[in-house]
Amino acid sequence: MAGGEFDLIRRWFARPAPAGVLGVGDDCALLPPARGALAVSTDLLLEGRHFFADVDPEALGHKALAVNLSDLAAMGAAPTAFVLGLALPAADDAWLEGFSRGLFALADAHGCALVGGDTTRSAGGVAISITVFGELPPEQALKRAGARVGDDIWLSGQLGAADVALRLLRGEPGVAAPAQRDALLAATRDALERPQPRVALGLALRGVAHAAIDISDGLLQDLGHILAASGCGARLRVDELPVAPALADVPPALRRRAALGGGDVYELCFTAPPARRDLVLAAAAGTGVPVARVGVIEAAPGLRAVDDAGAPVSDLPGGFDHFAERP
Amino acid sequence: MAGGEFDLIRRWFARPAPAGVLGVGDDCALLPPARGALAVSTDLLLEGRHFFADVDPEALGHKALAVNLSDLAAMGAAPTAFVLGLALPAADDAWLEGFSRGLFALADAHGCALVGGDTTRSAGGVAISITVFGELPPEQALKRAGARVGDDIWLSGQLGAADVALRLLRGEPGVAAPAQRDALLAATRDALERPQPRVALGLALRGVAHAAIDISDGLLQDLGHILAASGCGARLRVDELPVAPALADVPPALRRRAALGGGDVYELCFTAPPARRDLVLAAAAGTGVPVARVGVIEAAPGLRAVDDAGAPVSDLPGGFDHFAERP
Numbered sequence: 001m002a003g004g005e006f007d008l009i010r011r012w013f014a015r016p017a018p019a020g021v022l023g024v025g026d027d028c029a030l031l032p033p034a035r036g037a038l039a040v041s042t043d044l045l046l047e048g049r050h051f052f053a054d055v056d057p058e059a060l061g062h063k064a065l066a067v068n069l070s071d072l073a074a075m076g077a078a079p080t081a082f083v084l085g086l087a088l089p090a091a092d093d094a095w096l097e098g099f100s101r102g103l104f105a106l107a108d109a110h111g112c113a114l115v116g117g118d119t120t121r122s123a124g125g126v127a128i129s130i131t132v133f134g135e136l137p138p139e140q141a142l143k144r145a146g147a148r149v150g151d152d153i154w155l156s157g158q159l160g161a162a163d164v165a166l167r168l169l170r171g172e173p174g175v176a177a178p179a180q181r182d183a184l185l186a187a188t189r190d191a192l193e194r195p196q197p198r199v200a201l202g203l204a205l206r207g208v209a210h211a212a213i214d215i216s217d218g219l220l221q222d223l224g225h226i227l228a229a230s231g232c233g234a235r236l237r238v239d240e241l242p243v244a245p246a247l248a249d250v251p252p253a254l255r256r257r258a259a260l261g262g263g264d265v266y267e268l269c270f271t272a273p274p275a276r277r278d279l280v281l282a283a284a285a286g287t288g289v290p291v292a293r294v295g296v297i298e299a300a301p302g303l304r305a306v307d308d309a310g311a312p313v314s315d316l317p318g319g320f321d322h323f324a325e326r327p
Numbered sequence: 328m329a330g331g332e333f334d335l336i337r338r339w340f341a342r343p344a345p346a347g348v349l350g351v352g353d354d355c356a357l358l359p360p361a362r363g364a365l366a367v368s369t370d371l372l373l374e375g376r377h378f379f380a381d382v383d384p385e386a387l388g389h390k391a392l393a394v395n396l397s398d399l400a401a402m403g404a405a406p407t408a409f410v411l412g413l414a415l416p417a418a419d420d421a422w423l424e425g426f427s428r429g430l431f432a433l434a435d436a437h438g439c440a441l442v443g444g445d446t447t448r449s450a451g452g453v454a455i456s457i458t459v460f461g462e463l464p465p466e467q468a469l470k471r472a473g474a475r476v477g478d479d480i481w482l483s484g485q486l487g488a489a490d491v492a493l494r495l496l497r498g499e500p501g502v503a504a505p506a507q508r509d510a511l512l513a514a515t516r517d518a519l520e521r522p523q524p525r526v527a528l529g530l531a532l533r534g535v536a537h538a539a540i541d542i543s544d545g546l547l548q549d550l551g552h553i554l555a556a557s558g559c560g561a562r563l564r565v566d567e568l569p570v571a572p573a574l575a576d577v578p579p580a581l582r583r584r585a586a587l588g589g590g591d592v593y594e595l596c597f598t599a600p601p602a603r604r605d606l607v608l609a610a611a612a613g614t615g616v617p618v619a620r621v622g623v624i625e626a627a628p629g630l631r632a633v634d635d636a637g638a639p640v641s642d643l644p645g646g647f648d649h650f651a652e653r654p
Contacts, residue, residue, distance in 0.1 A: 022465060022470075025471075025556075026472075027398040027401035027539075027540060027541060028367055028368045028398050028399060028401075029366070029368070030365070030366055030367075030402070030463075033363070033364065033365055036360070037349065037357040037358060038357070038358040038365065039357055040355055040357075040358060040442065040458075042410040042444060042445050042458060044413070044445050044447060044456050046414055046447065049450055050447070072354075072355060074354035075350065075353065075355040077355060083369040087373055087454070115367065116367055116369060117369060118369050120371060120376060120377070123373065123376055123451075123452075124452075127414070129371050129412050129458075131367075133367075134355070135360075141353075141357055143349075143353050212354075214354060
């Protein structure tokens with residue numbers, strides 16, 4: 001009776017249950033209670049919407065978990081486990097081998113165990129749902145609502161590369177000269193397809209940062225979430241944004257749009273008081289993640305983008321809204 | 328900047344955070360640590376695969392959570408919270424109103440709070456991922472591996488109605504005389520579209536049952552999972568199965584197939600020693616769920632189906648395998 005589905009699951013996803021975890025393969029997985037609070041995040045990723053049908057399955061396995069780990073990072077939570085829902089049009093061994101390899105490589109790197117799942121056949125493309133669990137002392141959570149007037153605004157990593165890679169993969173004109181497209185794609189593609197969740201940085205920022213978010217919907221939109229939740233505004237120095245060096249030859253207007261509005265970026269935007277600048281830099285150095293100070297939290301509501309000369313920048317792009325702004 | 332997606336989520340799914348839960352609307356939800364063990368189950372449901380495109384959204388909201396609560400029930404866990412991933416081809420207010428109404432009615436009935444989610448636009452049909460959380464003392468978990476030789480095999484509720492409703496909705500011939508189809512569908516449809524997860528029964532069976540499973544993949548296949556996990560066999564008295572009375576006029580071979588192999592049934596199959604028959608019946612009476620004793624666990628591997636006269640029944644249907652057996 002045990003047919004394709006069960007063989008499939010066993011073959012590619014079955015692993016010995018991690019220490020303290022019971023019931024894998026039962027109706028539920030049983031995990032030890034979280035130390036502190038249990039942090040939970042979930043994402044549903046669809047072919048054609050969040051990834052291309054021909055994406056490297058190893059990269060997809062990596063990214064499907066990375067986007068969830070990034071939510072834990074933005075909260076300052078330590079990953080513990082995850083569950084996977086996977087809908088496939090067919091049981092394709094080569095695809096599953098690659099997908100599971102990418103998934104488990106990242107899971108192992110973060111000590112995050114697969115403890116349960118659901119596999120099914122889809123009528124259309126691939127769908128992936130992951131729910132990830134972490135733990136943290138709740139009083140140390142890096143919430144969106146924690147920003148205070150006078151805080152510095154910081155960014156980890158670099159901006160813009162994922163957005164440029166997406167535009168190139170879609171065949172959008174005007175991103176690069178035809179002879180430069182391949183090189184630009186090669187230099188930006190990993191940012192789109194193999195983002196590195198900033199888990200270690202998020203942990204190091206506990207007790208240092210006041211507020212944090214990952215900028216998966218784009219810097220402007222996600223910083224806007226911090227401002228709305230914290231009841232304050234911000235001044236953002238757009239010329240100090242850490243734009244990816246690979247974008248040096250991209251037309252300036254597009255480069256700025258990619259940096260400010262480009263989604264699918266799994267860097268952290270966080271705020272911390274100026275008195276903690278050394279602690280922020282130490283957290284960055286200790287985890288090997290570059291950070292840049294790009295603005296300041298202000299009392300007046302709204303986001304004021306300014307250039308190097310202090311002049312307002314008004315042509316701001318919108319953020320990533322799954323229902324409103326991209327087709 | 329906040330566009331359609333966020334308005335949508337706020338309007339239909341935002342509720343005050345339940346007591347002790349932090350961070351709803353943040354990168355992660357923060358839940359208090361589970362008392363005992365944390366039970367986790369996840370399901371990914373797709374239009375055209377798990378439900379029809381024209382299903383009543385209220386029923387779909389109910390069922391999407393019900394199938395997950397059923398996994399908690401089969402483990403003996405008390406529901407605490409869930410997260411929802413929802414992909415929709417468009418933001419349809421009427422659909423969302425119905426879906427959220429069905430979802431929350433069941434959630435409220437079980438004290439299970441929505442604590443986070445992810446909403447996105449799909450290129451095709453509706454996709455729903457739910458991950459549900461519960462808690463239980465781990466030593467009381469109703470695992471598949473707990474069955475012992477000599478245990479009675481019990482079933483809650485009734486069998487066969489969901490399978491018959493599905494056949495009727497698909498327009499399959501031979502299920503009922505044309506003049507009877509509408510009445511038969513009316514009598515069976517709720518079993519398919521509004522299953523009642525046996526949460527209270529699962530809780531009442533802690534310390535009583537040795538093993539349990541929900542029979543969402545069909546009785547034969549899921550009982551087979553108990554046998555495989557427990558390293559034993561069983562004798563099943565097919566004429567004593569609690570087949571839904573509405574199936575009285577369904578052709579006998581089809582009725583038996585529906586009862587033994589029909590999937591999408593959210594009843595519990597569980598085992599308990601004969602010395603605890605009174606305790607099982609008390610658990611059933613206390614929760615208002617009928618139970619029937621339909622077989623016995625034996626040492627010899629394999630499943631032996633017998634009729635009233637003790638003669639072997641050999642034309643057993645296969646169970647539900649998402650990848651192997653239904654198109």
